[in-house]
Amino acid sequence: MKTLNVALLAGGFTGEYEVSINSAKNIAASLDASKYTVYTILINRDNWVYETGQGSIDIDKNDFSLTLNGEKIKFEFAFITVHGTPGEDGKLQGYLDMIGIPYNTCDSTTSAITMNKAYTKAIVQGIHGLHTARSIQLHQHDEHDIATISSTLKFPLFIKPNNGGSSVGMSKVYNVSGLHEAIEKAFKEDTQVLIEEFIEGREFSIGIARLNGKVTVLPATEIISSKDFFDYEAKYTPGVSKEITPADLPEAKNREIADIVTQIYLRLNCRGMVRIDFILLEGSQEFYFIEVNTTPGQSANSLIPQQVRAAGMSVTDFYGQLIEGAM
Template sequence: MSKKNIALLAGGYTGEYEVSINSAKNIAANLDADKYNVYTILINRDRWFYQADGELVDIDKNDFSLMLNGIKIKFDSVFITVHGTPGEDGKLQGYLDLIGLPYNTCDATTSAITMNKAYTKVLVHGIRNLNAAKSVKLLKNDLHDVSSIAATLNFPLFVKPNNGGSSVGMSKVHSVAELPAALEKAFHEDSQILVEEFIKGREFSRGIARLHGKLVVLPATEIISSKEFFDYEAKYTPGVSQEITPAHLTNEQNQIISDILTEIYIRLNCRGMVRIDFILQEDTGDFYFIEVNTTPGQSANSLIPQQVRAAGMDVKNFYGDIIEASSIGY
């Protein structure tokens, strides 16, 4: 059996560039070398390139190919692990669709929609047992009356970029006086922002993937942050937050959560692996939706690899199954 050529796409145009590089290193280390020739392609605003023996070789964007030692390398499949734009918001997916190359993530439409937190909340509205925090979406060019925001929503509030990833530009505010600075911080990251009520409770993240044609919900991870919320520092600084995988949940809670996640995945027409973040509200235990991540982090200690191991699955087989699924379009 001939080996498949896999383009492992990493980097991107955001502050999550290094996170993406770490994801790519772990994926490359866990792809079966007997089945796949893996080429890590780095992308930034200036160029898309492959590093070969210290030399940078540019990708031919006409057909996404690579010329190495006089030989043209074409790819059987693309594994996108670019967090943020252009890998998580549908731009790369649209390009790959145009040239007819299969890839591992959701399609362009789903990727673009799930990157927009406000749109996603509208689409998942009405799913049984699913709640969403009350929120207001603001556009950068509009006038922002903090008093009317304060009158509409109950403090404390979360202010966050509508299209951001990894909690960059996010703030928790407790009073009207803190709103202007929080709005400015979020607008620095995005032209649309979301102001939403804070839901007090336990925070979780849980992967779901289509493997061998069947939807598999991975064990949940509970995130306990020593900071006020799970921000960029808490996500990527060792020791700032504690991650418990598998999370301590009752059988009933596990079943309800699995059903909700499955419905979200189907309703949004997801593909490959996604990670869904949510809160179980204190006192009520109600499920509150946070967001869908369509290119979740894949470094060795990231949540999806943790959850795959907790499920008793082999990470190498898991990534292989994701690639094989991408080749047949689900």
């Protein structure tokens, strides 16, 4: 039986390059070799390459192909696992749309919108049961009045790049004295900064995907960090955070959460798998939206693979369903 030529796109232009490489290794090892021939393509600012034992071979971006041992291999599907630009912000999706290659993620419009935290919050406002933290968006070339920010929002505050992932450039500030430095730190990562009020509660992350034509919500993961908040170190340093999958939640709460995240998925016109991060407010247990991740990490111990296994599925079948659904 002929296999499908799959280009597994990894790397990218950000500090999440190595995280993406780890995701690609797990995906390549998990895809069914009887159905898919997988070529891991490393993307950086200079070129797209396929690594062989003898060196690197450039990808022909004119028709998305690879010439290997004199044979031209045309890719029939792209599995994007680039975290950050250009795989999470819609740029790769736009290229693939233009040349007619199907892929596993949200389309270019949804990817671009969800990369912008402030825009995403504005779109999901009004979903029943969903709340968002009060916030202010800053642009790099505008004036930033520290006094106005501190009088408008209630401390502590989270300061984060508006278009970023993995909490790079993020700070938690308890009073006005730390605000300027935190804003400057965030502006080193992006030209827009989002300042949000801190929401006290339990933090969760939940995967959702369209499988066999049906929107399927995976079991939630509770994240308990030994640090003050779930930053880059807490995400990627073993032992810093504890992840409980499935999360210890009442069945009624799980149903409520599943309904909210399904509405988020549909309103944003998501495709494939996404991960939605949220907080349940201390006391009232109200759902506070944090963000949507359209290319979530896929290393063996990442949250989505954890949740897939907790749902009683194999990761191999899960990835296969994503490919077949996108085809």
